[in-house]
Amino acid sequence: QSALTQPASVSGSPGQSITISCSGTSSDVGDYNYVSWYQQHPGKAPKLMIYDVSNRPSGISNRFSGSKSGNTASLTISGLQAEDEADYYCSSYISSITHVVFGGGTKLTVL
Amino acid sequence: QLQLQESGPGLVKPSETLSLTCTVSGGSISGSSFYWGWIRQPPGKGLEWIANVYHIGTTYYNPSLKSRVTISVDTSKNQFSLKLSSVTAADTAVYYCARSWPRSLDYWGQGTLVTVSS
Numbered sequence: 001q002s003a004l005t006q007p008a009s010v011s012g013s014p015g016q017s018i019t020i021s022c023s024g025t026s027s028d029v030g031d032y033n034y035v036s037w038y039q040q041h042p043g044k045a046p047k048l049m050i051y052d053v054s055n056r057p058s059g060i061s062n063r064f065s066g067s068k069s070g071n072t073a074s075l076t077i078s079g080l081q082a083e084d085e086a087d088y089y090c091s092s093y094i095s096s097i098t099h100v101v102f103g104g105g106t107k108l109t110v111l
Numbered sequence: 112q113l114q115l116q117e118s119g120p121g122l123v124k125p126s127e128t129l130s131l132t133c134t135v136s137g138g139s140i141s142g143s144s145f146y147w148g149w150i151r152q153p154p155g156k157g158l159e160w161i162a163n164v165y166h167i168g169t170t171y172y173n174p175s176l177k178s179r180v181t182i183s184v185d186t187s188k189n190q191f192s193l194k195l196s197s198v199t200a201a202d203t204a205v206y207y208c209a210r211s212w213p214r215s216l217d218y219w220g221q222g223t224l225v226t227v228s229s
Binding site: 003032034036038044045046047048051052057089091093097098099100101102103104105 | 157159172219
């Protein structure tokens with residue numbers, strides 16, 4: 001399976017909104033409403049931020065939102081804060097045999 | 112609160128087998144609808160899903176690693192394990208264990224760095 005495609009980097013100023021895209025195919029992102037997003041700070045384990053395209057786990061700020069159109073999913077972070085600076089990874093369910101594929105990751109810089 | 116902790120050697124010689132164990136606390140591996148998996152991250156690079164196991168022993172593998180990987184579960188110890196054979200420097204990575212739905216991974220261990228070097 002091929003990795004999903006994400007921009008290498010995005011940036012924004014505090015208070016602004018940014019969107020990170022995650023492009024797949026009709027066999028992964030386009031075929032299932034099972035896209036997840038993870039936040040990873042340096043030296044830390046990834047943290048689930050969004051699951052099933054647009055759902056937030058308990059405790060995740062509503063500044064984080066997800067959406068999907070066709071073969072591309074998106075993560076939007078509104079009201080950017082310094083603590084949002086991290087790497088973000090998307091993933092998609094593939095099948096009942098080979099479960100998950102990740103995107104290459106996007107480094108978010110808060111200016 | 113569910114917690115996962117990876118353990119195993121931090122240094123493995125080329126051509127040998129990497130072996131890691133994940134101990135789960137604060138919840139039971141058996142009798143749940145969750146899967147348990149391994150993910151790795153080479154230094155400075157992205158995440159790669161390796162494998163999942165269900166508590167009854169059903170296994171699921173990344174096709175690119177399938178020929179070298181074995182994942183197993185020991186419900187009596189509330190642990191699951193990873194073996195990766197014939198390792199090379201390209202297998203140097205932080206290895207994470209995680210609880211899998213399997214479409215999302217919601218609880219992660221802290222990760223353990225495994226270096227392949229002679």
